[in-house]
Amino acid sequence: MRQSNAPSRDRLETILTRVDDRRAGERVFMKLYRETARAEADAADMRRREGKSLGPLDGRIVSIKDLFDIAGEPTLAGSIIRRDAPPAKADAAVVRRLRAAGAVIIGKTHMTEFAFTAVGLNPHYSVPGNAIDASLIPGGSSSGAAVSVAEGTSEIAIGSDTGGSVRIPAALHGLVGFKPTARRLPLDGAFPLAPSLDSIGPLARTVADCAAADAVMAGEMPKPLAPLSLDGLRLAIPRGLLLEDLAPGVARAFDASLQMLLHAGAKLADYAIDDLLERFAEATSIGSLAGLEASRVHADWLLDENAPVDIRVKSPLRRRLSVPDAAIENLLEARQKLVRAMDERLTHFDLILLPTTPIPAVSIASVEEDRQEYRRVEDLLLRNTQVANQFDLTAITLPMPGTSLPAGLMLMARNGTDERLLRLAASVESLLR
Structure with missing residues (x-):
């Protein structure tokens, strides 16, 4: 509405x-x-x-x-x-x-x-x-x-x-x-x-x-979003892991969106971050940071075998309980180094652009009973978006035109640049419409 x-x-x-x-x-x-x-x-x-x-x-x-x-x-x-x-x-x-x-x-x-x-x-x-x-x-x-x-x-x-x-x-x-x-x-x-x-x-x-x-x-005074020109905007496209396995419709819409931005004067450049992603994956080989921290939040019931909690929540969190607190502290320190490394690379760009999710919505029936398919879909849905959380970025998704099912264009920017991201997003939104 x-x-x-x-x-x-x-x-x-x-x-x-x-x-x-x-x-x-x-x-x-x-x-x-x-x-x-x-x-x-x-x-x-x-x-x-x-x-x-x-x-x-x-x-x-x-x-x-x-x-x-x-x-x-x-x-x-x-x-x-x-x-x-x-x-x-x-x-x-x-x-x-x-x-x-x-x-x-x-x-x-x-x-x-x-x-x-x-x-x-x-x-x-x-x-x-x-x-x-x-x-x-x-x-x-x-x-x-x-x-x-x-x-x-x-x-x-x-x-x-x-x-x-x-x-x-x-x-x-x-x-x-x-x-x-x-x-x-x-x-x-x-x-x-x-x-x-x-x-x-x-x-x-x-x-x-x-x-x-x-x-x-945020406790701030709302104000109109003053438009920002897209002409000369420096856009990073992370070719590699984050652009693999795109559904055909998502891939076409993403390419069409990039072409529209090019015609508006934006500058696109390939941007290598697979090494940072791999280093983050290595640091979290003990378990995802979300799962590790959540296991501490829910420690009071996790050892109760009969706790009426979704098995997709209970099982991974219970496994993370055995990870020592010291290992989590080391992971948090490693993350801060990776956050700084990502921030340094982003100094040469205004935005990172990606499809928000590599796939559109799938049927409920396909994932409700098939645990393997559920895991595949969830991994794909999280793959691109979690980068913003892991590396402490700010991010927004906008609807891409020309798809049979909705798909999003994700804009990510350096942490603390929220207002500028929103102003740029408003300009991109106007272009895509």
Whole structure:
């Protein structure tokens, strides 16, 4: 649903009616906040009538992932074992900031359990099928977030991104998804996956909406995105591992997007980073950093053989428990060296460009029972996006035109250059449209 001139309350009621009509089979929202949302919408409409708008988010319908604290209720993070967890004492920091900016928080959206997997399946709940075709995977871990925006039951969704959990589902739905520089947005009140990699980001139909939500959550004043010229822009194309095994439609769309950028005056250059990727893979031979840190977050239940947790979460985390803390510290030190090496190479470029995911959404049936196919698909979905998290970059995905199923163009830039990335993304978005 695009922003319209209709009052917030009217837009909200249209959405609530739609969700209520499918209540028996609801798969996108874990919880709705009907009455508080109505009060927030009414307050926004009153400010609008009085000419006292709080900014670009005032009155916008926003969904939040099921890992953000809401005062007075347990935060489930997609897991049934947290139903008896102590209720949160306060809203998550980003939720407080969204409310203060006038956002209408409609509800919490479906996610994969503890945000650990990328396909979008959670055995405790029905899969929210892709909004483009319900037989296809939504992507994860912010699965319901993407579906809610793509189907129009929210205007902006807030997710988390530890290895691509905002950008993957955004790309598979033809949306914009933004991963800010880690630590720029407060993580207080967001259930952690891997503290070294976690970040919070928005999904929306436009870069402008993502930028406005990002600014509010970062405690900054939203401002219009001043366009940046693409003429002379230095674009790095990492030929090698990250461009292998592309689905034909994704490959064609990526090449067409590069041609459009060339015609706009951008300069493309091949960019070698396979050596850095291989060094990172070697450093994480003891286990992925996300898995290692998550095993410490979940140590209290991991040794319980009967814990009702997704086997795709439980098994890898349990294996990581045996890795000594000292080995994890050594890995974190090695990562910092690799982060600096990547940053140094990027000094000669404005952006790295890649397909966000090498493949479009596959059928739910193809991965639901076939563990080997599930693993193959998940590895492909994570392959390109996780680079931004591993090497501490900021990144955004934009929908590429001309595909039968949605596919994303990912722009990555040096950490701390979030505002410039968003301005460049707005210019690229305009070009691709």
